[in-house]
Amino acid sequence: MPIVVPTVVLTGIGVLATQTAEYGDLSDAAVLIEDDHIGWIGPAGSAPSADEQVDIGGRCVLPGFVDSHAHLVFAGDRSAEFAARVSGTPYSAGGIRTTVEATRAAGDELLTARVAALTSEMRAGGITTYEIKSGYGLTVHDEARSLRVATQFSTETTFLGAHVVAPEFANAPADYVDLVCGEMLTACAPYARWIDVFCEQGAFDADAGRAILLAGARAGLGGRVHANQLGPGPGVQLACEMGAASADHCTHLSAADIDALAGAGTVATLLPGAEFGTRADYPDARRLLDAGVTVALATDCNPGTSYTTSMAFCIALAVREMGMTPAEAVRAATVGGAAALQRKDIGYIAPGIRADLIVLDAPRPIHLAYRPGVPLISAVWKDGRRLR
Numbered sequence: 001m002p003i004v005v006p007t008v009v010l011t012g013i014g015v016l017a018t019q020t021a022e023y024g025d026l027s028d029a030a031v032l033i034e035d036d037h038i039g040w041i042g043p044a045g046s047a048p049s050a051d052e053q054v055d056i057g058g059r060c061v062l063p064g065f066v067d068s069h070a071h072l073v074f075a076g077d078r079s080a081e082f083a084a085r086v087s088g089t090p091y092s093a094g095g096i097r098t099t100v101e102a103t104r105a106a107g108d109e110l111l112t113a114r115v116a117a118l119t120s121e122m123r124a125g126g127i128t129t130y131e132i133k134s135g136y137g138l139t140v141h142d143e144a145r146s147l148r149v150a151t152q153f154s155t156e157t158t159f160l161g162a163h164v165v166a167p168e169f170a171n172a173p174a175d176y177v178d179l180v181c182g183e184m185l186t187a188c189a190p191y192a193r194w195i196d197v198f199c200e201q202g203a204f205d206a207d208a209g210r211a212i213l214l215a216g217a218r219a220g221l222g223g224r225v226h227a228n229q230l231g232p233g234p235g236v237q238l239a240c241e242m243g244a245a246s247a248d249h250c251t252h253l254s255a256a257d258i259d260a261l262a263g264a265g266t267v268a269t270l271l272p273g274a275e276f277g278t279r280a281d282y283p284d285a286r287r288l289l290d291a292g293v294t295v296a297l298a299t300d301c302n303p304g305t306s307y308t309t310s311m312a313f314c315i316a317l318a319v320r321e322m323g324m325t326p327a328e329a330v331r332a333a334t335v336g337g338a339a340a341l342q343r344k345d346i347g348y349i350a351p352g353i354r355a356d357l358i359v360l361d362a363p364r365p366i367h368l369a370y371r372p373g374v375p376l377i378s379a380v381w382k383d384g385r386r387l388r
């Protein structure tokens, strides 16, 4: 006997912020959830009947947030590094090695428990899809087991063996690139959808980045690049040249970088939690949006630069510091994130789309920026199942 899942109709939605041109923001709306997808949306007055009815009480409903950039598989604590930064020590990519040491020493159970805790925070805060990167193992064994852990929580997993050169290869960085492109990739590809490289001074240059993205593509992995985070550099151009889905950070951009992003259709994923956590200047989202670049917002959750799982916090920063309107920031955190993961089945609300929905305890989406730090997410549906 097939399992029959009861249908659910959400009524009394004050604003249904669909993030689509077709439906826009619908007021006094209803949504029908059928199994794992949205069956119908429209005016509350014409809502179809369903097995169950949930009254949203005039609150606002949004698509679940799509976090397209997060480093969740790690152990250890870097709060002392944060404390030093608060009193003026600048961030450097070298801090990654501290987490690498702790991650290698941790068992799978501990790593799994950490990812479970972080993803549970994310879901409570309205993130219904999260990308998870490796990158704190930097050996064949530790990168592969990091990704094995990640696959228990998401299908959007990313091999980031090229986070920094592993300490054992400090004097032979080219050999480390060979390892990443060879044995490490072979061990990791079965557990990954994407490959990422930190293209920055102190990490990997454009040639190494190109070799790594090419090897990944041959193994069937889509490309992503940590680009232009700490200073100007070749990361964005590399991402565009290689047809990467996304160039992430984009904090230090030239006019040519912006043209390249617009021309290539590579998404610019902005991570304001990292600028907050490293006390750096924020990226200029306005320049990107005005040039027609697709912008995503993501948490970059990691222990070094951005130890937050809150997309609402990122939205508030984007509005306050990056020249985004509240509507643009919400769009970047939903449809933008979906574009960065090349997903068409999430990030917006329309019939046939996955029923990933969040209820804000507020009348309008702008409250995400207007009430910073307040936990406004009062209900979450993921694949049609109510999580909270």
Ligand code: NIG
Pocket: 093, 095, 096, 099, 198, 226, 229, 274, 300, 302, 303, 304, 305, 306
């Ligand atoms: O996205 N930039 C590279 N990776 C992380 C930081 C990693 C760390 O410091 O542990 C980021 O900011």
Ligand code: FE
Pocket: 069, 071, 226, 300, 302
């Ligand atoms: Fe990152």
